[in-house]
Amino acid sequence: MSIRPWVVVEAPDGRGLRRVTVGGENAGSAWSLRELRRMLDRLGYPDVDVEDAASVCWRGGDSGTWPDRAWRRYATIVLMTVGLLASAVLNGVIGWPDASGALTFAQRITGALLVLSGLAQVAAAISVLDYWGRRQSRISGAIVLLGVLISLAIDSLLLLMWLEEREYTRYMLAFMPLWCWSVWAIFVLVREKSWRGVPQPKRFAAGVFASALLTALSLAYSTMYQPTVAPMRFSLKAEFGKAREDRGQPFLQVPLKLSVKNTGEVSVYVIIDDFTVYGRTAKYSEQGTSVEKEWKKGLDEDREDEAERHIDQIAFSSISSGRFYRPGTVLESGQEDTREHVFQIPMNVKYDLLHVDLQIVYMRKDRxxxxxxxxxxxxxxxxxxxxxxxxxxxxxxxxxxxxxxxxxxxxxxxxxxxxxxxxxxxxxxxxxxxxxxxxxxxxxxxxxxxxxxxxxxGISTIESSSEVSVAELLRSTSSLRPS
Structure with a gap:
């Protein structure tokens, strides 16, 4: 029989875990004396006297040296796991709507990156059990560190965006506590140097930096650059057609053709639109007044762009009004729509001109x-x-x-x-x-x-207008009458 003990319990490491060898072969590690006894029992040595120096060799302490603070370790595991899973859920909730239904490819990429970051945090939560356990994987600490860095970056971004307006939202109850948690988790992981098990820490750091840079550039492109540079162009027309005399009534039927075309690169929502036909009346004078005087008078009457020498007392009366689209209608890029509208005016009308205004209020769909x-x-x-x-x-x-x-x-x-x-x-x-x-x-x-x-x-208003002489309308109808 050899005088060398066949069970060796090594000194506790920095976490209080003691490595055990049996017969010169590694048998695992133990946090406590009870765990050591269970290990020996599984190996088929239930009756080993741990106090017998002929059976067990204790290094760096005796059978009572177990510095592991289980409650602290379990509390760290719970806090790390809960924080990472909560961050993963938050990232998934934020990213999925954009990943599945965003308008542009860049916005979908941003949403997909948030969803993928959530999956990375789930992997980090699983690695927590190994890193604060037996550490069978060398990279479990680095995975946990990556998950916490993701949480700190995204929660910091959310916090900075919230500070811009400082408005209450229910998500504040998630990302603000998670930001505080991520700061604590970073402190714990840096103190323990969790990256030491990574074979090539420089490449790992470079990968983390590249991922963060890609996410930041994608977010900036989708939220700031792309919606800003995409041009908006529209073609609006409102034109009067040839009038027709009503067969049974002393009225003129005046056709009005309206057309709208989105010639830009971005689809839009129509918020509200309107077209209104006005009849103009005025008092004529052969001598007239100065244009400057009429222009100043027009300013008082909300007519900034009209001034004529031989007319005075200009007034507009609404004749016909309507809408081209329903609110909320989507006008796609390249889409063109036309509408024919007919309105009536009396044959002996006092109007000298007919004027039509067409306006559309729209919102950019990429905003x-x-x-x-x-x-x-x-x-x-x-x-x-x-x-x-x-x-x-x-x-x-x-x-x-x-x-x-x-x-x-x-x-x-x-x-x-x-x-x-x-x-x-x-x-x-x-x-x-x-x-x-x-x-x-x-x-x-x-x-x-x-x-x-x-x-x-990106809400804007586009307008178009047109005028026609009533005398011209009457002349066009008289030329159609049989001689």
Whole structure:
């Protein structure tokens, strides 16, 4: 029988784990005396006297030297695992809407990267059990470190975006605590130098940096560069046709042709549109007055671009009004639509000119998404039920359109309060639109916020107008009469 003990228990490592060899072969590691006894029992030595120096050799301490603080280790495992899984869920919730339904390829890539980062954090959560356990994998610590770095980067980005507006959202209850958790987790992992098991730490660091840079560039491209450089171009026409005399009534039937074409590269949502035909009356004078005087007078009458020497007392009366599209209609790039509209005026009309205005208010589809199903539904303000819900006070008779609108990037949506787009139409007044956090139940519209949101969502108005002489219309009808 050899005088050398056949069970050797090594000194505790930095975590309190003691390596065990039996008969010169590695048998594993133990955190406590109870765990050592279970190990020997599994190996077929249940009756080994651990206090017998002939059987067990203790190095770096005796049978009572077990510095492992199990409660601290278990608490670290729980906190690391819960934090990584919570971050993975948050990244998936934020990234999936863009990954599955974003308009542009760059936005889908951004969403996919967030989803993939969530999967990486799930792998890191699994590696936590090994890193704070037996450490059978050399890279488990590096995987955990990568997952925590991802969480710190994304939560820091969310926090910075939230600080821009400082609005309450339910996601604050997730990314703010997770940011604090990620700072603590980074401190723990740096203190333990969790990257030491990586065979080539420089390549690992380079891979982490490249991934972070790719994510940042993709986000910047999809949210700032691409929506800014894509040009917007439209072709609007409003033209009067040849009038026809009504066979049974002393009226003229005047055709009006309207056409709209999106010649740009970006699809748009139509928020509201309107076309209105006006008849102009004026008092004529052979001597007339100076153009400068008429121009100044026109400024007082909201006619900044009209001044004539031989006419005075210009007035416009609305004859016909309507809409080209339903609110929420998508006008795709390259799409062209036309409409023929016929209106009537009396033969002995006092108008000297007919004027038509066509205008369309649109929102760039690469800047945001409108809940079209709700936005298309009209709410008449004169109906008691609708008016009470969609008009605060002194509401005129009009159709109200109201719906939610989201930014094109879900990272922005989770750091902002919900936005709503509002549009009203009436044949009596020009269309009105608004986009803000206003929802008819809280305070009124914040005009500074509204101005910012109009710019962020790329909302603009395009207009076209045309005029025709009534004398020309009458002459065209007289030439058609039989002699």
């Amino acid at each position: 945001g998404r409108i809940d079209v199903k709700k936005f298309r539904k009209p709410h008449p303000s004169w109906k008691k039920k609708e008016g009470r819900s969609y008009c605060r006070r002194n509401c005129p008779e009009e159709l109200v359109y109201f719906g939610a609108v989201r930014h094109n990037n879900n990272l922005v949506n989770v750091t902002r309060k919900p936005r709503h787009v509002l549009a009203t139409w009436s044949p009596k007044v020009a269309p009105v639109y608004s986009i803000s956090s206003y929802d008819f139940r809280g305070k009124g519209v914040d005009f500074a916020e509204e101005s910012r949101e109009v710019d962020r969502f």
